[in-house]
Amino acid sequence: MGELFKKKDGQQPQILIIDDEDAIRESFALYLEDNGYRVITGRDGQEGIDQFLEHSPDLVMVDLRMPRVDGFEVLRTVRATSSETPVIVISGTGAASDVVDALQAGATGFLNKPVWSLSHLITKINDALERQRLIEENREYQQGLETTITRLQTMQKQLVESEKMASLGKLVAGVAHEINTPVGIGVTAASHLSENISAFKKCYEAGDASHDDLERFLNTMDETARMILGNLSRAAQLIRSFKQVAVDQSSESPREFKLREYMEDILLSLKPRMKRTGHRIELACPEDLKIRSYPGALSQIITNLVMNALIHGFENKNNGTIDIRISKETPNIILVCTDNGKGMPEEVADNVFEPFFTTKRGTGGSGLGMHMVFNLVTQTLGGEIRCESEPDKGTRFVISFPHEEGPVQ
Numbered sequence: 263m264g265e266l267f268k269k270k271d272g273q274q275p276q277i278l279i280i281d282d283e284d285a286i287r288e289s290f291a292l293y294l295e296d297n298g299y300r301v302i303t304g305r306d307g308q309e310g311i312d313q314f315l316e317h318s319p320d321l322v323m324v325d326l327r328m329p330r331v332d333g334f335e336v337l338r339t340v341r342a343t344s345s346e347t348p349v350i351v352i353s354g355t356g357a358a359s360d361v362v363d364a365l366q367a368g369a370t371g372f373l374n375k376p377v378w379s380l381s382h383l384i385t386k387i388n389d390a391l392e393r394q395r396l397i398e399e400n401r402e403y404q405q406g407l408e409t410t411i412t413r414l415q416t417m418q419k420q421l422v423e424s425e426k427m428a429s430l431g432k433l434v435a436g437v438a439h440e441i442n443t444p445v446g447i448g449v450t451a452a453s454h455l456s457e458n459i460s461a462f463k464k465c466y467e468a469g470d471a472s473h474d475d476l477e478r479f480l481n482t483m484d485e486t487a488r489m490i491l492g493n494l495s496r497a498a499q500l501i502r503s504f505k506q507v508a509v510d511q512s513s514e515s516p517r518e519f520k521l522r523e524y525m526e527d528i529l530l531s532l533k534p535r536m537k538r539t540g541h542r543i544e545l546a547c548p549e550d551l552k553i554r555s556y557p558g559a560l561s562q563i564i565t566n567l568v569m570n571a572l573i574h575g576f577e578n579k580n581n582g583t584i585d586i587r588i589s590k591e592t593p594n595i596i597l598v599c600t601d602n603g604k605g606m607p608e609e610v611a612d613n614v615f616e617p618f619f620t621t622k623r624g625t626g627g628s629g630l631g632m633h634m635v636f637n638l639v640t641q642t643l644g645g646e647i648r649c650e651s652e653p654d655k656g657t658r659f660v661i662s663f664p665h666e667e668g669p670v671q
């Protein structure tokens with residue numbers, strides 16, 4: 263005899279038995295009740311359907327051949343309301359076609375009358391209930407999985423956002439810090455100037471100003487004004503570079519252009535910077551490669567890379583080479599920019615994309631160049647950039663970004 267199947271909530275399963283033969287219905291019901299199941303019955307198809315709709319039992323056993331509403335009709339109604347409740351069909355005919363039809367209509371199991379072994383009945387019922395439980399567990403598991411995936415995706419988005427916010431916060435803090443110095447010096451100098459002016463004015467109005475006093479005053483004015491001008495220009499320059507970084511780069515709309523032609527134009531515009539140096543630039547790019555991307559961003563990227571190679575890489579060199587290689591690895595364009603300059607120690611290479619990171623502080627570097635390149639590559643072009651560099655081994659930037667290739671006209 264089979265063990266009583268317990269539902270997840272600990273309750274005994276409720277079985278609906280529908281059969282128009284009183285003897286069968288009642289003997290099944292008695293037997294199942296004796297074995298701990300809760301049983302409801304239907305004396306014909308219609309009563310069975312009513313019972314099913316009223317009680318939503320855990321399993322239905324239904325006779326196929328009944329007058330008026332037959333077992334197939336019951337099966338169809340059960341499937342129409344609840345696609346999953348197991349239905350075991352009892353048939354007296356034993357016809358193979360009945361089995362096939364019932365299974366096609368959605369029956370879970372099949373039992374031939376007369377049922378000689380009632381324990382076999384319990385096994386059938388338990389199997390069907392077990393199967394049902396597995397289906398439910400699987401569904402819950404899948405739902406859990408879906409919720410987890412959705413939660414992970416949300417978390418990932420939040421992480422990206424907070425990363426952006428963090429880097430923006432850093433940028434703003436950096437700007438405040440960088441601009442504080444020249445503006446602070448400017449303010450001090452201006453107040454010094456103002457004190458000097460009022461002191462001289464007092465002296466002059468009292469008729470005490472000598473020629474020497476005037477000369478000293480003019481010298482101080484000149485010196486201080488120069489200091490103010492120098493510091494305010496530095497602040498203005500910082501703000502200009504900052505604005506360039508902060509400007510929403512995506513305001514440029516993408517367009518189709520011939521990559522090689524465009525690269526040649528960019529390099530032409532950089533020619534004045536190469537003049538009177540022994541450095542040269544080499545470009546390898548497939549002819550007639552037409553891409554859909556952001557040419558303005560590309561131009562800023564190349565300009566920064568070339569200028570950095572000239573200013574930093576070739577600092578102590580006069581015949582450096584910058585090699586720019588472009589290839590297509592659909593769906594990406596790979597752009598590799600290599601210089602054979604002085605390279606970078608690890609701590610520089612690791613921080614090269616950080617805002618305000620520069621080894622030329624005080625001599626014109628703002629440390630925003632590569633940060634801007636990073637933003638342009640990752641945000642505007644939707645690509646990736648990495649830096650490979652070692653002292654005395656030159657520097658290489660590898661950029662990859664998606665292209666949408668168009669036909670060449």
Ligand SMILES: Nc1ncnc2c1ncn2[C@@H]1O[C@H](COP(=O)(O)OP(=O)(O)OP(=O)(O)O)[C@@H](O)[C@H]1O
Nearest residue numbers: 570571574575620621622627628629630631632657
């Ligand atoms: N090709 C290169 N070779 C050697 N060092 C480099 C190279 N490119 C960048 N660097 C190092 O990385 C630092 C950061 O570069 P980045 O372009 O961000 O700032 P910067 O050139 O110093 O200032 P800015 O570009 O804002 O005027 C540089 O100060 C330099 O030390």
Ligand SMILES: [Mg+2]
Nearest residue numbers: 569570631632
């Ligand atoms: Mg730079």
